[in-house]
Amino acid sequence: MKMKMATTALALLVASLGGSIATAAPADAAPARTAVWVGSPIEGTWPTSDGCSGSGARYPSDDCSLPTAHHTYQWGMPYTGDWGIDIGASAGQAVTLYAAPQQGGRSIGAKVERVTLACSARSGESYEQTRRRGGNTVVVGLYEGGTRIGWVTYAHVDPYVSQGQSINRWNTTIGTVGRYSANSCWTGPHLHVEMTNETNYSCYNRGWRPGQQMYRSNFIGFLGGAYASGTRQACP
Template sequence: MKLRSARSAVTAVAATAVLLLASTTNETSASTSSGIQPLAAPTVAVYPPIQNASIWDRFGQTSPASHHRVFSNWGYVNDWSVDIYQNPGATVVSPFGSKTSNGSTVTVRVVTMRPGCATGNLADGGWRIGLEASDNATGTVVGRADVMHVDQKPDSITVGATVGPWTRLGQTGRFRYSSCYQVNGNTGAHIHLEVINRTKYSCYINRPAGTGLGDETSIGHVGTLNSGPQQPC
């Protein structure tokens, strides 16, 4: 399995191009007309939290533009959320890239570990694992992600643990039908992902419902300067 650091080179080129574009005299008018702010440096790419193949918004009901945001970090509701689907048994991993857009290494540590549903019963929806990404060059916390509906969590995944891009956090699973988890078949098994910036707002990459994803498919960024939540990059 190739490391996610390989993908950061593409991310860095893309971020540099956006920064160069933002320095032109058209910056103000472009930002105003689109409602989206330019990327800040450094950013960290967000990837699917499922190893190998997965499916973005499989049934067209969980678009990041409108999908419910359940969790909060730093006293704020997370910026955006999406459901990413794969049948039970798929390996769940950190969604953060291993390098920033300017090439610095990224450290990801576990900051939240609790049952995902309000009942506190794992049978109702599995684990919620909260992860925090920091830029090693500056020590700056860039963003966080909540990875929800994780089954079969290893004992080594605890609050304070440092995880790599391919560290196994658990697997996708099926849980009993409840107000917290309304899934009837294996094709509905999914990870509910929520993302937030430390400052300003992160963004997602807009994709059609049912789009197939791979390990190297970027689905968003943290560290961006978007003007509000639930905005595309």
């Protein structure tokens, strides 16, 4: 069974940044769904270990960007992210979807589930004012037939795609890395990325070193399958 536990601290964090906590869980554990390989959407750097000592090493952390501790959100989907990272990036870079079935012969589709604000609105603030502080979040669902395997979330993006749009799973430009006014929601050019399974848990590539250079389509993690027994775990 996939359980998502909410805490008071996490609820406060998410409320301040425009997400929401997922509390629902499937009534019964479902069999593992097709494993999908997901690649890096940009050229950038895997998170450093800056801010990851002491309390920063514990989830949910704003300061530590490593997948073991970095905050994740729900953004209107059934569950919060299984793991998330901030990839160091330059503003204006194309954000690209790369996804492929781990097992040959599988047909995997992709659809834009949601395009929403990355930051929560301040009192009296218009949509455009909020967007200028942190851009948008784009949630892409990956499917086998009509069955959703999971989703990849990209935040602090100026989107090129629309909610409900079916897109190609390989080499589709989702948008670009934005440049916004510095605030508590956005602290400089980077791309927040999350992955979440519909059943079981997504996992991240254990081979990355803090600060290591990443190139487009480099493997970052699996959706589907049954590689992890819980959140924020590395792939075996």
